[in-house]
Each structure stands twice: as structure tokens, then as C-alpha cells.
Amino acid sequence: MSISTKNLIKELKKDLTADNVLSTKEECYAYAQDASNSRIITNIPDAVVFVRSTSDVVDVVKKAKKYKTPIICRGAGTNTVGACRVEHGGIILNFSKMNKIIEINKKNMTATVQPGVVLGDLLTEIEKSGLFYPPDPSNLKVSTIGGSIAQASGGAKTFKYGSTKNYILNLEIVTANGEIIKTGSDTVKNATGYNLTSLFVGSEGTLGIITEAVLKLIPKPEAAEVMMAYFDTVEDAVKAVDMIIDQKIMPATIDFMDKNAINTVEKFYPAGLLCDKDAALVIEIDGMAESIIYQQKIIENILNKCGASAIQVSHNQEEYERIWMARRSSMGACAKLKPNVTTDDVIVPRQNLAKLVHGIREICDKYNLDTCLVGHVGDGSVHPQIPIDYRNEDEYKRFKMAKAEIYDLTAALGGIISGEHGIGADKRQYISKVISKTTLDYMREIKKVFDPDNILNPYKIF
């Protein structure tokens, strides 16, 4: 550790008190990894700082600027792309002490929150007031609102309701100079100046530090029901989705599991799934209670026309949870196949989804890799979950080659390499497959404007 970093830590301990600054090797090691599950840990942070307020953040940033030390923000560390891995030394900013829900304003339909609030806790509080914040990454019981804003998280309900990008009205940001700015307004509309809010959502902690967020809320749908159905081919499943939308029904969720995902879940978490089918759809409908039965009948009719088997409908909360459990268990089941498991989030226009699914299977077969495919058919995204043994050098090489080909395929099908997980460190080498050099150069210029010394999560994204 350099003398200047040692001095920085000394100053931080003095100003923020020693119990808010971790600096032993053992303590820092715990923050070296995130859910990207990187193969080798090569760098650990120099310190981990627990901030309690915006003024703490300003204080840390000014000191880090003085010593030119990187700052890497960290919520719950559940991003899957190495977005909060420390690659060039520096301090981790931990937001677990900035976890207040400042206000849920029923009249304005907004929530004002600190970044460290756990998303699941926030949704529970919001729903108590009859309102709804739709973005629902499936690990919302642990991930934070700050992390999900910084990664532009999506979730199962993106198809109908949009993702985090569509629900952030205003952010309080501490800039790399230690200034405090607001990016928008607390109003539903805003045509005043550039849309800085949108720029910061998905910026992965590289442009500024989120210290407060104002979220847009909507009325909570009165009722919801989930259906599961199996198909002989992926094409039949996608056709059913197109027909449902043709009938002007917009399900809250249309999720997908392929044969491997169905079989793997059934192997480890038996739920009576039909293992001889090529694909299954999990469809959630919501709205006024009276509309549910109407939507359900039309959808059932369409599913039958598309050759669906064993259509299940939830009639109560227990059945609702049981159906969702099968879809949500996929990653956990896949993790039991090998010591490690990886996931991804490629997305294409929905018309190309079946081609993407078949293409990914072919690529994984070619490289002799297992893959469980789940995804959100409604929005065209696929999560290839690939179990792998990192100790097996040859398998790791095949995995890397398969990844690159999956991104080439996605680009060829008019898609993009991340729909919701972000780019971080792990996918930055591939970003030029889908974003032109000129566009990336503009992004780099934006980074320089907000962070001229390159201290905020340096070298992530590109």
C-alpha cells in the first residue's frame, strides 16, 4: 500500500471514526468479490468505508481526490459483471448505514430513499400504501436500490412496466469533485435541460455517487394470477406470446424456461414439472380483480391453440408461489451441477428470440457446455446459465469462446449484450461488438467531464 493511501486511511479514520473504516487484509478481502463470481481474486480494496450521510460521502470524495485514490461504490455486491470489483486499488464505499426510506408520498406517488435501502424492504413499505414500484430483480431481497439504479436493473415485469430507467425522477449525486447536484426534479414530467437522470441510471458508479433517489410510483394492481404451460417447441411458445399480445392483453410477466432448465429444476427441486417438453412459459396477469378471469380465459384459449400441455393456473397465494418457485429455482438448481455457475443477460427484438435460444444451445453444444436457458420472452431477453468448474482450464477456455460467440450471435440478431445486468469489468471487452467506436468515444468524453481524474470505479464499462 502506498504512503498516500496509508495517509488517506488515517485521515478517514480520524474524520469518520475508526469503526466506520475497515482496513485489515481479512476485512478488505470480504469485499474483493461480487456475485460475478470471478475465477481468481487478484486485487483487494485498500479500505472499506461505511458512509452515514451525504456529507460523509462529500468528505470521502474530497480526500480520495486529493490522494487520487479510486472509489468503488458497493450496495449488496450482487451484480453479476464485476461492477464493484476493485481492480486498481482504492476504497469501497459501503452504503448499508445510508438505508433510510425518507418519504413515501402517496399524493405525489413518489418515494424518496437513501441508496442503501434493500429493494425488497422498500417494496414492502411502498405496497403498504397501496402503491407499486415495478422493477423487481429476482434477488431483490438482498440487492439495494442504489445498486439497482447504478446497474439499470430490470426484472420479470419489465415487459409491461419498464425497468429501473423508467422509474427514477431525480437523483442527488455527489460528483467526483465533491459537489452535490440534483439530476432532475420531483415532478412526473420534466423538459428542462438535459436528462442527466437517465445518464446516471446504469452508469455503474463511474460518473457520480448516488446519495438520494426520488422514485416514481404507480397504483398497485388489485389482483394477480400466474399460469404455467409447456410446449413441444420454443417456436410454439413464442407464437403463443405473439397471439396473446395480438389480443391486446399485456401480461405483467411472460417468462420462459427451456428443456434443460426444466429438467435441472426438477432434478434438484422436484415440483412435478413436465420434463419431456422443450419449453415452458410462466405468465403473470394482473389488474382489476374482475379482469383477471377474462384475461385468463383468453390466454388459456390461445395456449391450447398453440399446443400447450398441462396448463396450471394459480388460485391462491400458495399456488402462485409454487409456480414462481420453479422458475426462480433455475439458477440455484444449475449451481448444483458444477462447483461454479455463471449467468448472462443477452437481449434481442422478440421476433428473433427463438433464433437466439437455438443459437445459444448450438454454441454450448459445440463447446461441450451445459446450459439452462431461462428468460423474459415478453422483452426478448435470455439468461444463459452455464455451470462450470473454474479449476478446469480447458473448460474455462471453451466457456470464454462460447461467450464471445453468444455475443456475436446477439449482435447479428439486432440485440444488445446486456438488457439488465450491466457491463462492469467482465463484459467491457465485448461492448464494441454492439456499440460503435464513435459512440464509445462520446461516452468516454462524458466520463471525462464528470470524473476528470478517473477516480470513480475506473475502467469499468469500457
Ligand SMILES: Cc1cc2nc3c(=O)[nH]c(=O)nc-3n(C[C@H](O)[C@H](O)[C@H](O)COP(=O)(O)OP(=O)(O)OC[C@H]3O[C@@H](n4cnc5c(N)ncnc54)[C@H](O)[C@@H]3O)c2cc1C
Ligand atoms: C441471483 C441473482 C439474480 C439476479 N436477478 C436479476 C434480475 O432479475 N434482474 C436484474 O436486472 N438483475 C438481476 N441480478 C443482478 C443484480 O440484482 C443487480 O445488478 C442489483 O440490482 C445490484 O444491486 P446491489 O445492491 O447488489 O449492487 P452492487 O452489486 O453492490 O453494485 C452494482 C453497481 O452499482 C454501483 N453502486 C452501488 N451503489 C451505488 C451508489 N450509491 N452510487 C453509485 N453507484 C453505486 C456499484 O459501484 C456497482 O457498479 C441478479 C443477481 C443475482 C446474484
